[in-house]
Amino acid sequence: MKSYYVWTIGCQMNKADSERLESAMGQMGLAATHAPQDADVVVLNSCVVRQNAEDKVVGMMTSLKPFKTENPHKVLALMGCMVGPKTDALEKKYPYVDVFMRPQQYDPLINLLGERMGIDPEGCVGPLVAKPAVATYIPIIHGCDKFCTFCIIPYRRGREVSRSIDELVRETVMLVDRGVKDVTLLGQNVDSYGHDLPGAPDLGDLLAAVNDVSGIERIRFLTSHPNDMSQHIIDAVASLDKVCEHVNLPFQAGDDVVLERMRRGYTNAQYREKIAQIRERVPNVSLATDVIVGFCDETDEQFQQTYDLIRDIRFDKVHLAAYSTREGTIASRQLEDTVPAEVKQARKKAIEDLQETIATEINEQLLDQTLEVLVEDVRRDKAFGRNRNDKLVHIDNGQSRVGEVVSVKIDKTSPWALHGKLAETPVLVGERS
Ligand code: SF4
Secondary structure (H helix, E strand, O other): OOEEEEEEOOOHHHHHHHHHHHHHHHHOOOEEOOOHHHOOEEEEEEOOOOHHHHHHHHHHHHHOHHHHHHOOOOEEEEEEOOOOOOOHHHHHHOOOOOEEEOOOOOHHHHHHHHHHHOOOOOOOOOOOOOOOOOEEEEEOEEOOOOOOOOOOHHHHHOOOEEOOHHHHHHHHHHHHHOOOOEEEEEOOOHHHOOOOOOOOOOHHHHHHHHHOOOOOOEEEEEOOOOOOOOHHHHHHHHHOOOEOOEEEOOOEOOOHHHHHHHOOOOOHHHHHHHHHHHHHHOOOOEEEEEEEEOOOOOOHHHHHHHHHHHHHHOOOEEEEEEOOOOOOOHHHHHOOOOOOHHHHHHHHHHHHHHHHHHHHHHHHOOOOOEEEEEEEEEEOOEEEEEOOOOOEEEEOOOHHHOOOEEEEEEEEEOOOOEEEEEOOOOOOOOOOO
């Protein structure tokens, strides 16, 4: 066993899981390779949230069949949300796959590799120990208890399980020692963090504890739920100096009947109220959201409520999806996917156009401004990083400044990113953006 290749699709949780697995394989002496055909171990980390993601995984599995049958000594593993509590059907369909692993369950592969390589893998799976990036993720809570009717996550990732504050602080300290400056605390619903722990600490308490870790510069969190985003969490964003002014608060649909059908647990008015509460306490906050169009029986009028909400709130970013039924969800059993595909696409296009206009206008206001950007890496000869508001900034002359917070004068904007050069005059404290 010498090399591994990990292919990942889907959410940031999947990316964080892959990073952890890669770190463990690195500790066992395997090296990463960029081509699956060259690897001794191939891992596909799957996602089933959307049909097209699942189709891509199936395509990869099928294309890797010859790889495995021609090289039976190599190891092929399927990981992530496609692997449910029972693997019988998958084992039948893909008999050439050696290992099936649910999200965060690395042991079956790690133990198999340990056996084949004649080493004890004990202690290999844990925080990232290889060379992590300047900005990385820390999963703080696994699973979700919400059971929104369209969502498969609670069935695949299980019920909420939080990691302790002590463990997360230790992990942050270790990451700082390895050069990490920016951490995103990750969960399907980070705002419900801690309710299952002794003393029931919440995300605000965790943010305060991580904020005290010396050497960490920026702290972000993802993803929130409107019902669990408490005043204590909002106050933590407002008052802790390293916690960045960015909130991703999915609303999914603007109409109350649709929201009820989705089992989201709030109304349009309550969502607007939550945004007002956040903006009042954190005036320079940037906002992102997740939206589904064309959910079961959604009428034109109901869609209009979604459109109006986006127009009124003016998010910095909208993650948009046209609804498709996921087998195993409550919606797949109780509701009908009645909205025709072309109507879903037209609604999606209307929101894409609206959001492009809004994001263009928001980002244009940053033209000629100087922003504090943490330089994360260099890609195609150009440095890039993010400011505290999670704006992606490409920097002309920042290649040698990876890992530093630099001042960047913005000279070009688009709806999706900013561009600039290192500024002569740094941003003054109090002018952070
Ligand atoms: S909150 Fe709803 S949409 Fe988000 S992971 Fe949980 S069940 Fe899925």
